[in-house]
Amino acid sequence: MERLLDKLIENRESGIYPYHMPGHKRRPCGGLGHEIFGIDITEIDGFDNLHQPQGILARLQERAARLYGAEESYYLVNGSTAGILSAISAALPRGGHLLMARNCHKSAYHGAYLRGLELTGLFPPVLEGYSCFDAITPGQVWNALDADPGIQAVLLVSPTYEGRISDIRGIAEIVHEKGIPLIVDEAHGAHLGLAGEKPENSCQAGADLVIHSVHKTLPALTQTALLHVNGSRIDRERLRRFLRIYQTSSPSYPLMASIDNALCFMEEQGKGAFRRFEEGYGKMLKELESCRRLCFLPWEKGVQDVGKLVISVGDTGLTGRELYDILLRDYRLQLEMAGDNYVLAMFTINDGPEAYERMSRALLEIDRAQPQGKRPQSADRAGWFSEGLAAPGISLAEAWDMETEEAELSCCVGRIGGEFVNLYPPGVPVLVPGERMTSALCEKIQGWMDQGLTVQGVERRGDRIVGKVLKNVQGYGADRG
Ligand SMILES: Cc1ncc(COP(=O)(O)O)c(C=O)c1O
Structure with missing residues (x-):
């Protein structure tokens, strides 16, 4: 199958002179060279148009849909943010009523603001010992929908930032029983269900709209994402309208080539890469079992995602921030985030053995060096949320x-x-x-x-x-x- 990157390189080497945008004219400038500028084009002949795809981009999107088990997929160059804004806008009328997990990303709130939506917050349980949110359960969704028949769509995030995975299949059945659509922000799960791997992704599990940040967990450039649609509950023309509104009118070809590149890699080599990833990650977790003070959220398929290493400071007496700083300063390991009493390190299929070895060595050493701490770790990252969205009646x-x-x-x-x-x-x-x-x-x-x-x-x-x-x-x- 044709590859966008090959076509861009062919164009770069073709001798065709660019009397068109972008202004760098495919020539090096400053520190940025031929490699990147040479493939950065606009919608010239033969390269299709993302907002009305009929050629190569249409075919690439069809391939993405096949890979994820969706009926239709859209390439996004403005991140999952653009996908979430478009999904919310298409799924509900202006001023509509959305049941939304309280731990959704800010882009979901921005969508609700832009469309004047009424929000009902769905509060995930707090994961004991880690003070972060756990996954939303089917029972919670059922109760919320039962309590308010006016709800017109449901939006959840799964996996969460920390890797908690919801039972989307069970939730989709409940939501569909009410005849309304389910949107899943699966920004952190672009690797799910590929190459026949379990757990399945939310397209396969029956969600109507699913958003993936390709850049978060697959080897792709920042800003790359996908929006998938299934079934008849979403008006696809309306969805495309909002994609045109929220996405740039100058989609970046290097970004789109990077989506194509990552998906091709997954299609052709994903099985082997995933197996090596799971082996490396699993081996590291096994080694870390000998820690006496630090604790780790166990990796459990369908419950806690592979690659999201949530490290609780346990009773070391360190705060999350202190552990994060030690790992960076003393071991040159840059983590994804620090919370009150835990830190998060992300691993993906593109990590090699060094990633596991260095993390394992560092954490074992830190764990041994820590006397039992005195500081009580009662800090709670989740329990302090307000009791409900718009509690005082102001949306x-x-x-x-x-x-x-x-x-x-x-x-x-x-x-x-x-x-x-x-x-x-x-x-x-x-x-x-x-x-x-x-x-x-x-x-x-x-x-x-x-x-x-x-x-x-x-x-x-x-x-x-x-x-x-x-x-x-x-x-x-x-x-x-
Ligand atoms: C759960 C979740 N959804 C959506 C987004 C937005 O994704 P993007 O940065 O691809 O726009 C993020 C970003 O961190 C996120 O964590």
Whole structure:
């Protein structure tokens, strides 16, 4: 089958002179050379058009659909973000009612804001000992849908950032019984169900719309993603309309070639690569079983994804941030994120033996060097969320457009938040505009900032932390959370 990258290289070597965009004219400039500029083109003859594909891009998208078990797939060059915005916009009418997992990425909230949606929050259970969210269960979805017949679509994230996987097959059955669509943000699961591997992906499990960040867990360039659609609950013309709105009108060919490249690799060599990946990862986990203080979320197919190594500081007395810093400073290992009491390291099929050996050696050494710590690890990354989205009756769509004022964090308690607050990464909002700010949340924000974690949406000014609350809206005054 034809490869986009081959075609781009052929074009580069063809002698055809580019009297068209982009402005670099396929010539090197500064530190960036022939390699990348030479294949960076626009929609010239023979290269199709992503927004109306009829040639090579149509064929590549068909191949992506076959590979993932979808009826149709769309290449995305603006990340899963564009896929999530398009999926939400297509699945619901303006002002519609969405049941949405509270641990969704901020792009889902942005979609709800843009379309003025009413949100009902679905709160995942908290994973004991790790203080992060566990997977949403079919029972939770059933209860939420049963309680509110007005819900018009369901949006979940699976696997979560930390690798927790929901029973999408079971959930899809429940959602479809109500005659509404299921959207799965599978940004972290582009590797699932490929090469005949288990667990299956959400397309195979029956979801109507599925979004994959190819760049997160497969060997592809940042920003590359896919949107898949199945069944008749989604109007595909409407979906394409929103893709045209949310995606650039100048899709990058190097990015699209990178999606093609990653999927070809998976098709041709995925089975072997996956087997080596699972062996290497499994062997490392086995070695780490001898740790006395650090703890690891066990890898369990269909429950905890392969490659997401969640390391709890256990009773070492270290904070997550301290462990993260030691790994970087002393071992030159850059992790994905640090939370209160755990860190996350990501492994993919493109890791070689060095990745496992270095991590294993470092963690075993750190574990042995740690005396039993005294610091109690009661910090909770999840339990401090507000009790419900838009608890005081102001929707996200209304709140984010209302007038705000700055207030010192201690004075925010009981007030209604006017800005998203994200503990970053992963970009799951800990506060959504329109939610009440509890004392637990404000204390957590203070604690995270004191630990040096990145908190977006509040600002440190000298020794004060300042947030944004709705002006002229007093909230509840007293803290009920
Ligand atoms: C669960 C989840 N969904 C969606 C996104 C957005 O993905 P992208 O960066 O590909 O736009 C992220 C990004 O981190 C994410 O963690």
